[in-house]
Amino acid sequence: MPAQRRIEVSKVKDVTVVKFLDRKIIDEAGIQELGLELFALVEQEDHRSILLNFATVEFLSSAALGKLITLDRKVKSHKGKLKMSNIRPEILDVFQITKLNKVFDIRSDEAEAISAF
Amino acid sequence: MGEQLPSRGWRGEAHLASERGASRQFTDLLLEQLGQHGWSPAEVFAIHLAAEEAIVNAIVHGNRLDPGKRVHVVSAVSPDRVLITITDEGDGFDPSRVPDCTLDDRLDLPSGRGVMLMRSFMTRIEYNAKGNSVVMEKIRA
Numbered sequence: 001m002p003a004q005r006r007i008e009v010s011k012v013k014d015v016t017v018v019k020f021l022d023r024k025i026i027d028e029a030g031i032q033e034l035g036l037e038l039f040a041l042v043e044q045e046d047h048r049s050i051l052l053n054f055a056t057v058e059f060l061s062s063a064a065l066g067k068l069i070t071l072d073r074k075v076k077s078h079k080g081k082l083k084m085s086n087i088r089p090e091i092l093d094v095f096q097i098t099k100l101n102k103v104f105d106i107r108s109d110e111a112e113a114i115s116a117f
Numbered sequence: 118m119g120e121q122l123p124s125r126g127w128r129g130e131a132h133l134a135s136e137r138g139a140s141r142q143f144t145d146l147l148l149e150q151l152g153q154h155g156w157s158p159a160e161v162f163a164i165h166l167a168a169e170e171a172i173v174n175a176i177v178h179g180n181r182l183d184p185g186k187r188v189h190v191v192s193a194v195s196p197d198r199v200l201i202t203i204t205d206e207g208d209g210f211d212p213s214r215v216p217d218c219t220l221d222d223r224l225d226l227p228s229g230r231g232v233m234l235m236r237s238f239m240t241r242i243e244y245n246a247k248g249n250s251v252v253m254e255k256i257r258a
Binding site for chain 2: 026089097098100102103
């Protein structure tokens, strides 16, 4: 798998918890790397229960949304589950405007998300 | 489009290279000015996102990453109004033909959300007839 420069991964019970190392997910090269690191969790390491904790993320662009959608597809095709938590209100607005809140399982905090797997 | 810029406040202009990441040169300055003019963090987020999406569209879809082409950005920031004009050297597009990304059969496509986010987060956005220049305005709530 690629070296993890964009995410930090830990295990809570059986859930793989991903935290983001960048406060702003904007630039194309960074988003490409982020995608590779996230996809490797599914395709190379076969993690089936993945929680993306957005507590550190202050900004993300629509290009980053694209990677999250692709990740969601990959997780589903591996019969896994993807959830998201700790999304700040401005970013939650982005998910609601684009109706991606209907695609993703978004929970308010990490504990709630983990108990929902 | 002949937009009237605010008479007071900050006015900036940049000619960005058509390469990924070039928006930063402008957005860093814009964010600094928005903070200095008292815009709230939520408003700064909205304006930043709209500017980022518009510039990336201009670089990637407008100029098609052609190193011989530039993206011209003009912006004005005052305490109650922000105006940003972004123009590329491409052939333009018809924004009315951009499919609605929130339709059920398009929801899980990985791209195509930039223009909708620009419209949602700004008070007004308007393209020129050719479709290679967009004016975005935010009025302080």
